[in-house]
Amino acid sequence: MAESSPIEQAELLAQEKAVQAAIGDRPLDFLSLNAVSNIYRAAAAVRRRAERDLLSDYGITWGGFTILWVLWVWGEMEAAPLAAECNLAKGTLTGMLTTLEKQELVRRTQHPGDKRRVLVALTEVGHNCIEELYPRFNRQETAFTAGLDDDEKVDLARLLRRVITNAELSES
Amino acid sequence: MAESSPIEQAELLAQEKAVQAAIGDRPLDFLSLNAVSNIYRAAAAVRRRAERDLLSDYGITWGGFTILWVLWVWGEMEAAPLAAECNLAKGTLTGMLTTLEKQELVRRTQHPGDKRRVLVALTEVGHNCIEELYPRFNRQETAFTAGLDDDEKVDLARLLRRVITNAELSES
DNA sequence: CCAAGAACGTTCGGTACCGAACGATCACCT
DNA sequence: AGGTGATCGTTCGGTACCGAACGTTCTTGG
Incomplete structure (x- = not known):
């Protein structure tokens, strides 16, 4: 189906x-x-839309939301895997955690038995925040995929998963 | 790939x-x-990989690459639609164009007949740069979609197109 | 033990990126 | 005409984000 017989140019x-x-x-x-x-393009549109329509109401940035979300899902964790999970450089995470700490949404504690490590967790406030915020975010996700049936959503996730594993290969 | 079974939790x-x-x-x-x-997640992985493995060799950032690419495809254009096409705020574009101008990759000229407007175009250097760079970028894109057959790539683009139009609705 | 190196998070310099405020220019309208 | 409002791009303050350099703490070999 090469260039000669394109796929409905109109779309x-x-x-x-x-x-x-x-x-x-x-x-x-x-x-x-x-x-x-x-x-x-889709990622940029989704991010902008979420920041503008939802996250700004809470004074939370996209990156901050990601951190809260990951901590919600994974529970207390160390800084390095948290940064990896959020797709952030560890130096970036430091600054954003400081911001979130000022907002009292997360807390840092020292790892027992290894003074180099830091454990990061949601505070009570942070937990309540993401508990309230995420369902609204999820409704946005639903809106973003409007017009796709369940099979297509599964397909989309699957195809992207492939891209992710391809692109993340041998990453530092 | 061989294991194109439906939806396996293990994957x-x-x-x-x-x-x-x-x-x-x-x-x-x-x-x-x-x-x-x-x-x-896929967008972040793709961007990081491109910046690390390719763009850094040319001293070009992801945003700068996007601008060059858009100008290559669309030709000379005004700042506002260029910003929209690149998914950038217009204030952001100003700074990045200044950077690209210093690198002599783009040039700004005044719109004839409307002194408010600015026309942006690739320079000769910029044109050569993207002509050389993009084929390499495209090979990376191919690598990122390895394991997907042609139909799946078309599907992925189509599903994402739907998300884009959903998320970009009523954007400022 | 203890020196050498690895593994952590933080710091630092620099760019990207946003939204809002701004100055200049153009279009309209009576 | 000429003043009012819209439309450009730029400026500005602030955060996000990266990579590299750094200090501290743990680990390991001798």
Whole structure:
């Protein structure tokens, strides 16, 4: 189904059409191009929308929300795996935890028996916050996937999972 | 890949499993949850990988690359639509264009007949840069979608397109 | 034991990125 | 015309985010 018989041009995004018009004659992998570039585009749209419509009401940034969410799901954990789980550099996490600590949403405690390590956990306030916030966030997630049936949502998650494992390979 | 069986729990990411263990008993939309959270995760992994393995060699950031790419595809354009196409706030674009101008990759010119507007275009250097860089980037995109057949790539792009239009609705 | 190195989180310099406020320019309208 | 409001891009203050350098604490070999 190459360029000769495209997939309903009418449904392509303007960006995708411009790509084909500008560089469609080159030996590039356009299927991967569209798939990957749409990943980033979707992520940016989702993030912006969540920050604007929801998180700003709580004074929480996207990164902060991610941290609260991970701590909610995983429970108390050390800084290094928390950073990995949030897709953050450990240096970034330090600053954001300080912010969240000022907001009294998380707390840091020393690891018993290893003074290098730090344990991070939700405070009571933080726990209540994410308990209240996440269901609203989840309704947004539902809205973002409106028009997809259950099988398609499962497919989307599965296809992305593949990309994630491919891209995270051999990461520091 | 060979194991294209339906949905095996064993293939879930550790994160997805932790979610089910921690909050799986609540009335939430877990299909949307997994789909949307994997979007962000995939985007972050793709970006980090591209910056680390490719863009850093050229001294270009992800945002800068996006700008060059959009200008390559669309040609000379005004700042506002460029910002929209790159998913950037217009204030952000100003600073990044200044950076790219210092690198002599783009140039700004005044719009003839409207002194408020600015036209942005690739320089010769910038054009050569993206001409050389993008094919390498595209090979990375291919690698990120390894294990997906053509139909799956088309599906992934299509499903994401739906999320994009949902999330971008009524954006400022 | 104790020196050498590994493993932690923090600090630091620099860029990206946002939203709001701003100044300049243009369009409209009576 | 000329003043009012809309529309540009830029500026500004603040946070996020990265990679590298750093100090501290644990571990390991001799």
